[in-house]
Amino acid sequence: MKKRGLLFIGLVAMLAFACSGNSEDDVLGEIEDAVNEDVSDVLNLPASYYNYSNPALPAHFRNGQTANIDNTPGSNPVTDEGATLGRVLFYDRKLSANNTIACASCHLQENGFSDPDQFSTGFEGGLTGRNSMGLSNARYYDNGRFFWDERAATLEDQVLMPIQDGVEMGMTLDELVVKLQSEDYYEILFQDAFGSPEVTSEKISLALSQFVRSMVSYQSPYDEGLIAVGGDEDDDFPNFSAIENRGKDLFFSGRTQCSNCHETATFSGDRARNNGLDAILSDLGVGGANGRAQDNGEFKTGSLRNIALGAPYMHDGRFSTLREVVEFYNSGIQNSPNLDNRLRMGNGGVRRMNLSPQDIDALVAFLETLTDPTFIEDPKFSDPFVDQ
Numbered sequence: 280m281k282k283r284g285l286l287f288i289g290l291v292a293m294l295a296f297a298c299s300g301n302s303e304d305d306v307l308g309e310i311e312d313a314v315n316e317d318v319s320d321v322l323n324l325p326a327s328y329y330n331y332s333n334p335a336l337p338a339h340f341r342n343g344q345t346a347n348i349d350n351t352p353g354s355n356p357v358t359d360e361g362a363t364l365g366r367v368l369f370y371d372r373k374l375s376a377n378n379t380i381a382c383a384s385c386h387l388q389e390n391g392f393s394d395p396d397q398f399s400t401g402f403e404g405g406l407t408g409r410n411s412m413g414l415s416n417a418r419y420y421d422n423g424r425f426f427w428d429e430r431a432a433t434l435e436d437q438v439l440m441p442i443q444d445g446v447e448m449g450m451t452l453d454e455l456v457v458k459l460q461s462e463d464y465y466e467i468l469f470q471d472a473f474g475s476p477e478v479t480s481e482k483i484s485l486a487l488s489q490f491v492r493s494m495v496s497y498q499s500p501y502d503e504g505l506i507a508v509g510g511d512e513d514d515d516f517p518n519f520s521a522i523e524n525r526g527k528d529l530f531f532s533g534r535t536q537c538s539n540c541h542e543t544a545t546f547s548g549d550r551a552r553n554n555g556l557d558a559i560l561s562d563l564g565v566g567g568a569n570g571r572a573q574d575n576g577e578f579k580t581g582s583l584r585n586i587a588l589g590a591p592y593m594h595d596g597r598f599s600t601l602r603e604v605v606e607f608y609n610s611g612i613q614n615s616p617n618l619d620n621r622l623r624m625g626n627g628g629v630r631r632m633n634l635s636p637q638d639i640d641a642l643v644a645f646l647e648t649l650t651d652p653t654f655i656e657d658p659k660f661s662d663p664f665v666d667q
């Protein structure tokens with residue numbers, strides 16, 4: 280009897296010891312120490328991981344329509360370690376053939392991760408064919424496709440394309456893997472994110488996608504207002520000026536149709552559409568990518584979050600201000616066979632919104648309420664390299 284009791288206590292003690300020795304916190308602590316020791320002269324990383332995997336999203340992101348258009352695949356959920364690796368890759372100029380251009384060269388945090396230039400400059404000084412795209416809330420897009428012409432079927436596919444583009448970064452994936460493998464800090468970051476130190480293009484794709492998907496903007500005045508009224512965007516927001524509330528009413532009205540294409544709490548569409556920029560569809564857009572004439576001149580209806588920081592506008596950056604954009608929708612829509620029905624009148628003619636100058640001011644003021652200063656200044660999205 281007595282012997283058995285002692286044995287039992289001994290077993291419990293051994294179990295407790297074994298558990299504490301392997302507890303996750305300790306392992307994490309060791310890895311973090313290693314990261315700080317090895318790379319602090321090159322990289323400015325936090326002592327413990329930033330929270331990318333579980334941001335405190337408001338109800339209007341967690342529920343319903345917005346949650347339904349999240350394109351995160353089950354095979355690549357955002358983890359704190361994976362997004363941290365993705366952040367370093369995103370800002371690393373070694374991703375280009377001559378070490379001059381990073382993803383962040385054309386996707387600037389202060390501009391909602393777009394580029395203030397109409398066309399972006401690649402590694403040898405060449406220009407991109409289209410305007411850079413803002414990345415706020417790229418995670419939320421119903422058909423999950425990427426680029427203005429939606430030629431990338433997934434984000435995992437998309438993030439490897441600029442690296443191999445002859446104008447943008449000019450690398451082969453094999454060259455890139457060899458180059459990154461020789462940096463000490465990547466060994467630890469890959470180990471931490473994926474459980475083994477080897478650099479592979481698949482892991483690069485997964486990590487960059489995680490970082491891009493972590494760029495969720497949910498703390499704008501619009502969000503504050505929506506929370507204050509309990510989630511009904513038709514109510515006047517107490518934190519909005521009269522002109523901002525008027526702009527909101529117009530945006531969500533049948534007269535403008537804005538919210539029927541720029542939908543959900545992320546203000547993004549379900550697919551590419553033709554919004555009447557041109558009568559002759561010379562840039563074929565999705566039709567050029569998939570070879571179907573009925574899709575000519577259709578372009579991705581991306582999120583309007585942080586749009587006031589994202590000038591110039593449209594796939595070719597033709598408009599320099601939001602006022603020009605709204606004036607275009609008001610009176611400049613061009614007819615073509617592919618013009619979306621929402622921008623036609625009942626008789627098939629082109630929609631004319633008859634907005635007054637005050638209405639135009641109000642729509643611009645409303646679009647400016649989608650700017651999220653916390654997102655723009657959040658260190659977890661900033662450049663981690665010490666000497667860039």
Ligand code: HEC
Pocket residue numbers: 369374380381382383384385386399400401402407408409410411412413414417424425426427428437438439441442446447448487491579581
């Ligand atoms: C030289 C400038 C340049 C570089 C470098 C660059 N991009 Fe881009 N990015 C663009 C342009 C321009 C577009 C739009 C191109 C198009 O649609 O044809 C774009 C589009 C995107 C999109 C599509 C967004 C959407 O909503 O569909 C993503 C995501 C993206 N880039 C991520 C990245 C990542 C990750 C890197 C680094 C591996 C990177 N970019 C490097 C200029 C650049």
Ligand code: HEC
Pocket residue numbers: 413530535536537538539540541551552553554556577578579580581583586589591592593594595601604605608609619620621622642
């Ligand atoms: C038929 C669908 C549709 C309607 C209605 C619509 N849009 Fe758009 N919007 C788009 C598409 C598609 C694009 C991208 C077009 C392109 O670049 O070729 C776009 C682009 C934009 C852009 C520029 C985005 C960027 O990243 O450059 C802004 C701003 C904008 N729309 C605001 C509005 C406002 C305000 C209204 C209402 C007055 C409106 N939209 C109505 C489909 C629509």
